[in-house]
Amino acid sequence: MIKPTPDPRHTLTLRDVSEASGVSEMTVSRVLRNRGDVSAATREKVLEAARTLGYVPNKIAGALASQRVNLVGVVIPSLSNMVFPEVMTGISEVLEGTGLQPVVGVTNYLPDREESVIYEMLSWRPSGMIIAGLEHSTASHAMLSRAGIPIVEIMDIDGAPINHAVGISHRRAGRQMAEAIIAAGYRRIAFLGTRMPNDFRAKKRLEGFEEALSKAGLTLVDREFYSGGSALLKGREMTEAVLSRSPDVDFLYFSNDMIGAGGLLWCLAQGLDVPGRIGLAGFNGVELLDGLPRKLATMDACRLEIGRRAARIIADVPGAPQIEELFPTLQRGDTIRSIS
Amino acid sequence: MIKPTPDPRHTLTLRDVSEASGVSEMTVSRVLRNRGDVSAATREKVLEAARTLGYVPNKIAGALASQRVNLVGVVIPSLSNMVFPEVMTGISEVLEGTGLQPVVGVTNYLPDREESVIYEMLSWRPSGMIIAGLEHSTASHAMLSRAGIPIVEIMDIDGAPINHAVGISHRRAGRQMAEAIIAAGYRRIAFLGTRMPNDFRAKKRLEGFEEALSKAGLTLVDREFYSGGSALLKGREMTEAVLSRSPDVDFLYFSNDMIGAGGLLWCLAQGLDVPGRIGLAGFNGVELLDGLPRKLATMDACRLEIGRRAARIIADVPGAPQIEELFPTLQRGDTIRSIS
């Protein structure tokens, strides 16, 4: 009943399956997409033919014909710091059941790369785009606005989104941490962070942090920046640098948990009294912290939930633009002393 | 000269640009792809029209017409352990200059998910596929073999590749580490690793490891497995469990650096003499180790280079199937004592 493979090295099309099973291409298409009525007998015949031939549908042709693409573009700055993989997990989790599929593009925090990643993705006409951050080049912004698909900007809500946004206020997060630190009685505070000129979220956290400091009549005693390399190691080095330059510093605010962890390990190795003599705090709430000898104070960035919600917005074929703000919780850990 | 946008909410096609610039669609296509001769004047006119309209080419149509897709599928088990992001970096680095673009799919170590990820990717007719591991379901194997595109299986070379392979021998890596440990005089050795039933590479390392032990007349004194959770924390917990169960163990071989790091931190916190009283080793050569108080012995998995070479094979439109073996170097760090 099923005819054998025709040409072994010819890539298969619907026609091959249709000929092998003796029905029209359209019927094969219907069977394979589970759409429209097809008798059980025909369905079986077609499925068997498709299976024995090893037919894999050509989505390119399908997408062109149906004007529908089950792809969602996800544009993120980096895969190497554990925060975006977690966002991805949230996205995949929700998209799983919807027939949509995420496609990742990485920008390395470079606006130019972001622009070309966006262009490339849009040229595949995805059903939606999820993109980290609110700051984009003019061209990027224009492309996204004109794409005619739902756009969700994630991570950050301090600014004006193109369309939808899901995230936290990094400015507020910085402020909150500063307030907690001040309330705990620390006064000589240093900042240690990334130099990345395009990590706007880290920048906003620092702004919020300094804002709260100045409201309390304080300013940063010292600051130290890095770029590249092993974050854990950089954390140690920067901490050492700061403490040798400014020995009287009593609090180290790190722009992320990884360098914070490095700093913490260094302080512990030096036998410093943490959090008595010196306190530390990071940002992100990374899982790694659970394994450290002492728990670093941090603030959860709600990564999983951000991913989930962003995906949900795309999947639900949204109506009006919406902004969803999440509220990170401060985890004091063991590196901020109790209120003095 | 350039006509204004026609319908603001209609997605643009070549025709729109062609009408706006007064030349044929074909000429527009040529300009935008930089192919064939076009006069400078025409080129300018077309580019301006495309720019002002905000035209983004439809790659779906382009791919269908040209039968060429500039996508390379990359199928990996996970993004959350720092090893695959580094492979991705190598891949992107090489693909950058070739016009090809990686598309990532994640399987979570599940054969069923791998199957559907492969199917999904192949249905977009990519120019090549890079896939982690040599073990795949029958269906996956069949799909890949029949796809008619270069397939590169990465990470592992202990087995029979479908087509091309780039990786290291994990069995040999395990063996080598065991030999180094034995040579250093350790005798009561325990293994601590992941339970993941489908992490074949971890399994092969353990096999090689035990093989070398038995050649020296030794067997594992204890073993401990985990799954999920913070690897660093798990490392601590497992180490504690092993050492309380088998106090006389003198070496801990971890299946990856992250749990190894956890174990190391625990041992140091206990004030154990490392590497005198007890030695430790992991696997992967992750950057994180550089920031630890003491350097864990490990073995580099050549991740960056594997990514680079795999990409190069795809980009170079390979002829004969090739297997490229890389050789990881043993980094003794500070947790194996010198030859006794």
Add this chain to the structure above:
DNA sequence: CCTGCTATTGTTTGCGCTAACAGCCGCCAG
């Protein structure tokens, strides 16, 4: 002024699939 070329631009065709619509068949109500 005509030939033969090159440089540039246009026309036709179809990639592989699906939307929309058009049969066909059998069966039941009127």
Add this chain to the structure above:
DNA sequence: CTGGCGGCTGTTAGCGCAAACAATAGCAGG
């Protein structure tokens, strides 16, 4: 007996673009 309807299958017409080929213009050489 006739009309109509539901279940199933087929036919037609593109989707938006690029390959292949066709056409045209301009120009040098004879």
